[in-house]
Amino acid sequence: MSGKIRKVLVANRGEIALRIIRACRDLGLETVAVYSQADEHSLHVKLADEAVCIGPPQSKLSYLNIPFVIAAAEVTGADAIHPGYGFLAENAEFARICRECNITFIGPSPESIALLGDKVAARSTATKAGIPLLPGTKGAVKDLAEAEKEAKRIGYPVILKASAGGGGRGIQIIRSHENLISAFDRVRSEAGAAFGSSEVYLEKFCEHPRHVEIQVAADKNGNAIHLGERDCTVQRRHQKLVEEAPCPVISAETREKMGKAALALVNEVGYYNVGTVEFLLDSDHKSFYFMEMNTRVQVEHPVTEMITGIDIVKLQLKIAAGENLGIKQKDIQFRGHAIECRINAEDPETFKPCPGKIEELHVPGGFGVRFDSFIYDQYTVVPYYDSLLGKLITHEENRDLAILKMERALSELRVGGIKTNASFYTKLFAHKKFKDNQYDTHFLEEFLAKKS
Amino acid sequence: MLLKELEKIIRLVEKSGIAELEWEKNKERIRIKKPSSDAPAMVNYAATPATVMSAPTPKSTVATSALVEAPKTENPRAKEVLSPFVGTFYASAAPGAAKYVEVGHRVKKGDVLCIIEAMKIMNEIEAEWAGKVVNILVKDGQPVQYGQALFQVEP
Numbered sequence: 001m002s003g004k005i006r007k008v009l010v011a012n013r014g015e016i017a018l019r020i021i022r023a024c025r026d027l028g029l030e031t032v033a034v035y036s037q038a039d040e041h042s043l044h045v046k047l048a049d050e051a052v053c054i055g056p057p058q059s060k061l062s063y064l065n066i067p068f069v070i071a072a073a074e075v076t077g078a079d080a081i082h083p084g085y086g087f088l089a090e091n092a093e094f095a096r097i098c099r100e101c102n103i104t105f106i107g108p109s110p111e112s113i114a115l116l117g118d119k120v121a122a123r124s125t126a127t128k129a130g131i132p133l134l135p136g137t138k139g140a141v142k143d144l145a146e147a148e149k150e151a152k153r154i155g156y157p158v159i160l161k162a163s164a165g166g167g168g169r170g171i172q173i174i175r176s177h178e179n180l181i182s183a184f185d186r187v188r189s190e191a192g193a194a195f196g197s198s199e200v201y202l203e204k205f206c207e208h209p210r211h212v213e214i215q216v217a218a219d220k221n222g223n224a225i226h227l228g229e230r231d232c233t234v235q236r237r238h239q240k241l242v243e244e245a246p247c248p249v250i251s252a253e254t255r256e257k258m259g260k261a262a263l264a265l266v267n268e269v270g271y272y273n274v275g276t277v278e279f280l281l282d283s284d285h286k287s288f289y290f291m292e293m294n295t296r297v298q299v300e301h302p303v304t305e306m307i308t309g310i311d312i313v314k315l316q317l318k319i320a321a322g323e324n325l326g327i328k329q330k331d332i333q334f335r336g337h338a339i340e341c342r343i344n345a346e347d348p349e350t351f352k353p354c355p356g357k358i359e360e361l362h363v364p365g366g367f368g369v370r371f372d373s374f375i376y377d378q379y380t381v382v383p384y385y386d387s388l389l390g391k392l393i394t395h396e397e398n399r400d401l402a403i404l405k406m407e408r409a410l411s412e413l414r415v416g417g418i419k420t421n422a423s424f425y426t427k428l429f430a431h432k433k434f435k436d437n438q439y440d441t442h443f444l445e446e447f448l449a450k451k452s
Numbered sequence: 453m454l455l456k457e458l459e460k461i462i463r464l465v466e467k468s469g470i471a472e473l474e475w476e477k478n479k480e481r482i483r484i485k486k487p488s489s490d491a492p493a494m495v496n497y498a499a500t501p502a503t504v505m506s507a508p509t510p511k512s513t514v515a516t517s518a519l520v521e522a523p524k525t526e527n528p529r530a531k532e533v534l535s536p537f538v539g540t541f542y543a544s545a546a547p548g549a550a551k552y553v554e555v556g557h558r559v560k561k562g563d564v565l566c567i568i569e570a571m572k573i574m575n576e577i578e579a580e581w582a583g584k585v586v587n588i589l590v591k592d593g594q595p596v597q598y599g600q601a602l603f604q605v606e607p
Contacts, residue, residue, distance in 0.1 A: 052597045053597040053600070067571050071570035074540075074571070075538065075595030076595070101571075
């Protein structure tokens with residue numbers, strides 16, 4: 001590691017804080033943990049070289065409290081801050097303050113965060129880079145005549161959306177011209193009543209989309225590579241539950257195209273750090289559309305690590321220190337198949353959070369099994385933060401074997417005293433559609449609806 | 453025991469090499485403990501030259517908190533003044549200036565007790581209740597964390 005980074009403050013908690021502390025230690029870097037009063041007994045506090053309490057349990061007053069995080073770096077002499085994911089990871093203002101305080105932010109420049117965090121700016125940057133976007137109207141459509149013209153251009157089915165809508169409301173799928181005529185005024189007046197604005201726009205509707213994302217890494221010296229894709233199609237309310245690499249339905253040619261598109265965006269922005277470019281994959285499994293870019297390390301990064309043999313967090317630290325990537329695109333090889341299940345402190349039936357004391361713990365093991373977690377026997381899961389307890393990852397020669405190994409690993413996992421969603425995965429993997437790879441982003445909702 | 457006598461004893465202990473003194477007479481019992489004498493080793497905050505590929509010095513498997521708290525006086529009536537910030541504790545307004553408060557001082561509600569510096573901003577910490585300062589738990593220039601006890605003030 002270059003002399004630029006010597007001591008890293010980890011501005012996060014839970015499994016990702018441990019993941020970062022471990023990577024730092026593997027590179028001979030010192031670590032500082034910050035924690036809220038609720039996390040006094042959390043493992044990141046115990047494993048870091050130093051620990052500083054920065055506030056009360058509420059995230060807003062502790063993990064999201066920029067002045068206190070910076071002050072903790074100052075009093076401990078940390079010269080770099082790793083934000084993990086969530087909390088301050090994609091906060092451009094925080095990255096800017098780090099820069100002003102001469103602290104290396106282990107992430108992209110504040111300018112990149114701001115640009116890619118703005119949906120409109122990100123889309124226009126993607127267009128400049130020549131990346132396909134989901135076809136749609138440039139802005140709001142003013143009347144039915146314009147909507148008819150645009151729908152014809154985009155091609156049915158289309159989706160009619162309220163500009164001010166969100167969370168799945170103010171949306172209507174339009175399959176034909178007749179559909180559009182009957183729905184247009186109704187959606188407009190509904191939007192006006194619900195959101196205070198009757199502005200609507202049109203977008204192409206993907207019938208059976210999959211969520212596929214490309215992992216990228218770029219250094220500060222202009223070198224950029226991609227580490228292939230991850231398929232995160234199994235989602236519940238936009239919350240990813242199962243992630244796998246590689247995506248089982250795309251060809252090597254499509255992978256290559258997606259990777260090139262992701263790198264075109266990286267170059268257009270002048271981005272450095274690791275990052276993820278998210279695409280919507282259409283039912284033909286060839287057409288893909290840019291959705292957004294995440295400018296942080298992702299929860300699901302381990303599946304990529306397993307199939308490429310590259311430590312993504314270590315790479316991130318190297319990039320932040322100003323070093324070259326040290327790997328070329330032609331050196332990247334994909335080996336086998338990896339799957340990750342997010343083990344949450346949740347009721348497996350209702351998905352309701354289930355904090356409490358862990359009375360018994362057995363962690364699965366064996367060749368090709370990895371459990372990235374922060375829990376221990378007698379640890380009390382606190383109710384203030386997300387319910388992620390750990391990520392169970394299996395790596396095998398192919399998808400079928402990786403699933404089989406995951407089923408075995410899940411059967412070994414025991415978390416006593418609290419409920420986890422582990423048994424949900426056992427049921428999911430037994431489902432034919434999952435095994436046969438015949439599913440889309442709506443699969444889980446259908447699967448759960450049938451169950452109840 | 454008169455306050456003056458107690459102050460005298462404290463001063464004597466301060467000057468001496470004694471770390472702790474316990475004294476019982478009739479029904480009175482006092483215990484004086486010097487905060488600095490046996491406090492666990494502080495983390496060194498002095499600037500260390502950046503070393504290339506430096507291996508971490510061996511550490512215990514369970515990391516100790518960087519911000520060590522000083523021993524407290526066992527005084528059931530004293531209430532603790534807690535740090536509302538992460539930062540650096542300063543006992544006086546400027547280097548060399550008189551300390552805001554000393555042990556034995558009486559403070560009014562709203563009196564400045566110390567300064568906590570965070571992000572180059574000096575935050576004055578005020579007394580939230582009137583009383584007597586019975587212990588100062590941190591040293592000038594010491595880093596403190598959120599919720600750390602700074603003073604014991606007996607209302």
